[in-house]
Amino acid sequence: MPGTSTPTGTRATRMLGVVTLAFTVWLVVFGLVVSAEDVVQGSTVRMMYVHVPSIWVAYVAFALTAVVSAVYLSGKNRSLAWDRVAGASAEIGVLFVAISLITGSLWGRLTWGTYWVWDARLTSTAFLFITYIGYLAVRGLGGSFRQRARRSAVLALLAVLEIPLVHFSVVIWRSLHQESTVANSGTDVELDGLMLFTLFLGIVTFTMLFAWMVLHRQRALALQDAVDSHGLDLAIKQRQQEAEVR
Amino acid sequence: MDLTPRTSGDASATAQTMKPRRRWLPMVIVAVAIVAGGVVVTRFLTSAIDYYCNVDEIGVRSGCDEGRRIRVQGVVVEGSLAKSDGATTFKLSFHDKTVAVRYEGDPGGVFQECIPVVAHGRLQGGLFASDRIEVKHSNEYVEKNDTRIEESDKEAAACSVQEG
Incomplete structure (x- = not known):
């Protein structure tokens, strides 16, 4: 109810938050201190421990948005909870794509010698970012909750098709961006031991952070919907009272 | 029955719970996103000329x-x-x-x-x-x-x- 304090956390989310925080500290120590410099890039390689997990989380977020959107469209009762998870996940995905683009641009300046090139990987990632900005805007276009859920679910199922395009862009087109180092089925992993461990630590940490953020955000969206519904209920009640007076 | 949310007068209780939403803002963002998407694709295709x-x-x-x-x-x-x-x-x-x-x-x-x-x-x-x-x-x-x-x-x- 509006005016009362309604937390979005539970005991489980608080525990997840504490574990995520501990992993973040572990990642910072390994990423900045314990892991070695790269023989060519030097300390610049440490950007990888944020850049790669960020785009990984963005992929997961947009995939989750698509999956729950499909569940919403195919479900019998069409619970709006699925729609709120889709919205929350997409919001966080956009945030992590932005982090990936910013860290990638800084990393590019230090290694490639330029902040940006209109290269297939960079262009497709920018396009992905813009697409989901559009998705979030479409969610805010108005109408009933069900109209919002239906139109955004359809859009989410179309937008998710961009992810394979982004991932395989470095294979399809000649690109300045290097090919995948870990998620590359054609070759062995090409990261020295502690670098590989730190990268996986980053991916695990960022994934837990994403889960924690989605859990909280979808509850915040549920509260927002409840506030909007409450306002509508009040309006109906008011009009009914006015009609009775007349 | 008119169910348009009220934001003034004796509908103050409603105004507190239903903030008037600026629907034009999402529309502007959608329009900007479409234009930006076009610009990004155009720049990519232009660079591919080389x-x-x-x-x-x-x-x-x-x-x-x-x-x-x-x-x-x-x-x-x-x-x-x-x-x-x-x-x-x-x-x-x-x-x-x-x-x-x-x-x-x-x-x-x-x-x-x-x-x-x-x-x-x-x-x-x-x-x-x-x-x-x-x-x-x-x-x-x-x-x-x-x-x-x-x-x-x-x-x-x-x-x-x-x-x-």
Whole structure:
């Protein structure tokens, strides 16, 4: 109810938050201190421990948005909870794509010698970012909750098709961006031991952070919907009272 | 029955719970996103006008002709890098073919010998005059303090890593 304090956390989310925080500290120590410099890039390689997990989380977020959107469209009762998870996940995905683009641009300046090139990987990632900005805007276009859920679910199922395009862009087109180092089925992993461990630590940490953020955000969206519904209920009640007076 | 949310007068209770939403803002964002998407795709297609050629494809592959503006990909040949009068000269090789490159300025980034780069420019009279150099880092990462490699061999090891 509006005016009362309604937390979005539970005991489980608080525990997840504490574990995520501990992993973040572990990642910072390994990423900045314990892991070695790269023989060519030097300390610049440490950007990888944020850049790669960020785009990984963005992929997961947009995939989750698509999956729950499909569940919403195919479900019998069409619970709006699925729609709120889709919205929350997409919001966080956009945030992590932005982090990936910013860290990638800084990393590019230090290694490639330029902040940006209109290269297939960079262009497709920018396009992905813009697409989901559009998705979030479409969610805010108005109408009933069900109209919002239906139109955004359809859009989410179309937008998710961009992810394979982004991932395989470095294979399809000649690109300045290097090919995948870990998620590359054609070759062995090409990261020295502690670098590989730190990268996986980053991916695990960022994934837990994403889960924690989605859990909280979808509850915040549920509260927002409840506030909007409450306002509508009040309006109906008011009009009914006015009609009775007349 | 008129159910339009009220924001003033005796509908103050409703006003507190239903803030008037600015529906024009999402519409503007959608419009800007569509335009931005178009711009991004256009810029990508425009940049693709310059053919992306490996050194061994110059004069062989269609679009990789001498005199035409292209992007050339290759590895900076060990021992070929020199800097004088503000210009950087080096040789670029790929699949046993080599081309001499001259770039006015310092390429920046981690530009060095044995590293793959993309040079933008034109091949004229056997010299590739470049106005833009981008360093193309490989997807291999080697720890600098790797005890398996002797200090004196590190540079050579980096070279072999880049040439793959």
